[in-house]
Amino acid sequence: MTTTFAPSALALSASMAVAAGLLGCFALMRRMSLAGDALSHVALPGIGLALLLGAPPLAGAVVALGAGAILIWVLERRTRVGVDAIVGVVFSGALAVGALLTTGEQLMDALFGAPGTLAGWEVGAGLLGAAAVVAFIIFARDRLVLMLISPDIALTAGIDVPRLDLMYLLAFALTVALGLRYLGALLMGSLVIIPAATARRVARDLTTMLTTSVAVSLVATLLGTWLAERLHRESGPLIISIAVACFLATTITPRRR
C-alpha cells in the first residue's frame, strides 16, 4: 500500500496532471469543455454497480467511462445532434442513476475523490494509462489540429476522422478515470479544463498552450497534494482551488494582443 505523498503516488498524480493538461487543450479548442466535464459524471453509475457487485470501484468507473465515450460517439453520428445536447440528456441521467446506486459516503468519495492508500496495481495501471494518453496526444497532435480546424480538410488529408474522434473521447474517458481517486468525478473534469483555459489566455501558439497547460496542471496537483498533507485537508478541492487561482491570475493581467 502507498500513501498519497509516497514517491509512487506522487508520480501517479503528476502523470495524471500531464495527461489532463495536454488533453484539456484540445477539449477546450474543440468546444467540448462542458461535454467533457459532464462525461466524467458517467463514472458514477459504474462505481455504484461495481460496489453492488463487490468489484473494484475504479474498474467499474473505467468501464462506465469507456461506454460513455462510445455512447457520445455513436449518438453524435446517428442523431447529428451537438455533443453538448447529448451530454445534457444522457449524462445528467447517469448522474441521477449513479446517485441512486451509491450510499451517501460512497457518493461523496466518488464525486470529490478520496485518495486514501493506493495498491501497487493501481499505481501501475495509472502510470500506464497516463502514458497512453500522453503518447496519444503527442502522436495525434497534427491530426487533431487539422480535425479541429475542419473535419473535411482532415478527411481529404487521409485522416480517419470518426476513428480519431473515438480515440480522443476514449483518451478523455481514461484521463477522467485516472483522476477519480484524487479528485472524484466532479473535480476531475475541472482539472482537464481549467489549466487549458488558463493556458489559452496566455498562449500565442499551440506548443505554448500545451506546455503552459501541463505546467499549471502539474503545479496545481503537486502543490495541492503537498498542502493537503500539511493542512490535513482533502487534496481534490485544494488542487482545483490552486488551478482556479492560476486562471484568475491571468484575468487580472492584460491579455495578450
Add this chain to the structure above:
Amino acid sequence: MPTDALTVEHLVIRLGGTEIVRDLSFAVPQGTSLAVIGPNGSGKTVLFRALVGALPYEGSVRWAVGARIGYVPQKLDLERDLPITGRDLLRARARLARASNADVDRALGRVDLGPDVLDQLVGTFSGGQFQRLLIAVALLGNPTVLLLDEPTAGVDEPGQERLYDTVRRLQAEEGVTALVISHELSVVSRYATNVLCLSRDHPCFGIPRKVLTPENLSQVYGTPVGVFVHDDDIRA
C-alpha cells in the same frame, strides 16, 4: 483526348430524408476548371462534401486513379483567440504529407503569402488571407484536384482577382483540376471551362457561353440575373 479527373453518375444526396441533390451526372476532364453555381440552399456545399466522402450518397463518384484531393471549405467559424498559428496549421499538414519546411515556404509563396503569417493566429486572418492559407495547406498534400467552396466570399475585389489568379497559375503550371463553388458569375464566365448549375428543377451543365444565358440563369435562380460573358475567356 483528356481523361476525366472526376466522373459523377446518377448522384443522389439526401439529408435528413430530404433529397438535396437529385440524379446528377457530370464529368470534369483533367486540368480543367468546373464552376458550380446555384442559389443558396441548392446543395453546392453538400455536393462537395459528398464528393470528398464526408456525406453519404447514392450513385457513383469516381475520381481518376491516383487523384489527391485538396479541399478548401467555406469560411470557417474560428475563434479569434484560437491559439493555432499559420505555422501550427501548415506544419501539421506538412508532417502528415511528409513535406519539409522548405515545402511549407514554397506553398506560402505560391499563394502570395509572406512568412509573417506563420506567427499569426489563424482566427485573426482576413477572409482572403485565410482562404489563401487554406490553399497553401491543401498544396502541401501535392493535390491533383482542388475543391474550393466559395473561396472569395467576403473577400474584396482585388483579393478575389488575386485568389483566382493563384488558382489559374496552379492549373497552368501543374495541371491541377479545379472545382470551384462561386456566386461571382462574371468571374465564373472568365475562369471556368465548364459550369454546373444546381437547381432543383433546372440543373444544367456546359461551357459558360452556353450555360450563363439570361434565360438559363433566371430559371436557375428564379429571378432575372444578368451576366457579362467575356470574349477573351482564359480557360484551361
